[in-house]
Amino acid sequence: MRLEGEVAIVTGGSQGIGRGITELFGREGAKVVFADINEEVGQQTVRDFDQQGIQAFFKKTDVSNEESVINLVDYVVEEFGKLDILVNNAGITYRKAVHETTLDEWKKLIDINLTGAFLCSKYAIPEMQKRNYGSIINMASTHANTTITRLAAYATAKGGLTALTRQMALDYGKNQIRVNAVAPGSVESPMLQKTYEDLGDPEEAFKHTLEFNPMGRLGKVEDIAKVCLFLASKDSEYVSGQTIFVDGGQINKFARPIAFD
Numbered sequence: 001m002r003l004e005g006e007v008a009i010v011t012g013g014s015q016g017i018g019r020g021i022t023e024l025f026g027r028e029g030a031k032v033v034f035a036d037i038n039e040e041v042g043q044q045t046v047r048d049f050d051q052q053g054i055q056a057f058f059k060k061t062d063v064s065n066e067e068s069v070i071n072l073v074d075y076v077v078e079e080f081g082k083l084d085i086l087v088n089n090a091g092i093t094y095r096k097a098v099h100e101t102t103l104d105e106w107k108k109l110i111d112i113n114l115t116g117a118f119l120c121s122k123y124a125i126p127e128m129q130k131r132n133y134g135s136i137i138n139m140a141s142t143h144a145n146t147t148i149t150r151l152a153a154y155a156t157a158k159g160g161l162t163a164l165t166r167q168m169a170l171d172y173g174k175n176q177i178r179v180n181a182v183a184p185g186s187v188e189s190p191m192l193q194k195t196y197e198d199l200g201d202p203e204e205a206f207k208h209t210l211e212f213n214p215m216g217r218l219g220k221v222e223d224i225a226k227v228c229l230f231l232a233s234k235d236s237e238y239v240s241g242q243t244i245f246v247d248g249g250q251i252n253k254f255a256r257p258i259a260f261d
């Protein structure tokens, strides 16, 4: 029970990686509010957790909307009296080069993937400062460092998240608020499934990913959740401003699978 007594927000927790983090944090004793724009899937997730004896609370939230984020933080503090952990995980993706991307598409992705983390942090931090205690985890990606063709807005947002992580670690260290990022490789989730389908030949893309990965497998949501648990817990109490790659070693490889060129 490494998070006993802690109160956490996980954004984008209705499915995929965020759901895995919510589940593990719940099992480790935290009161977890998962915030997601998708209410239908979110409510189903609450029912699934209930059946497994895991307590988690859903709050419909659009992380790119300031009013919605204020409501989320207010709800958490009213219900649970404090906020200790924030996981900025919500995100979207699409494959487009700069010249193919409309301004609205660009703004939407940056608003959700990068500004969403800014907004949630902006309203979470004053609550953490009251107690001089907190851990913020930003969900980046290997694309923050080495990327592929036609991923302009996504790679930019993820690079921005790692910069924001380093910067916030400086501003809030004095409040004992730690800020770190997790950068997953290819992780089994509805987002990855859709990315593969968009490539036209999902099986071929899957095969290439396995061949390319040094460990020969995709990441599981649990692989990411376990690193988030480390960063959320006191096990990492002197770790701040870091980006941890959770990708089976893939970031170190020069070549990319043909399917992604």
Ligand SMILES: NC(=O)c1ccc[n+]([C@@H]2O[C@H](COP(=O)([O-])OP(=O)(O)OC[C@H]3O[C@@H](n4cnc5c(N)ncnc54)[C@H](O)[C@@H]3O)[C@@H](O)[C@H]2O)c1
Binding pocket: 011, 012, 013, 014, 015, 016, 017, 018, 035, 036, 037, 038, 061, 062, 063, 064, 089, 090, 091, 092, 093, 112, 139, 140, 141, 142, 183, 184, 185, 186, 187, 188, 189, 190, 191, 192
């Ligand atoms: N799956 C991967 O291979 C992979 C790799 C690297 C990084 N990531 C990152 O991990 C995070 C989670 O990815 P995933 O694979 O679980 O994706 P996913 O699409 O399966 O889940 C993302 C969740 O975010 C929610 N969301 C979208 N827009 C939102 C908004 N405006 N406000 C609140 N919630 C919103 C969705 O409803 C969904 O529940 C994302 O930031 C993604 O970029 C994923």
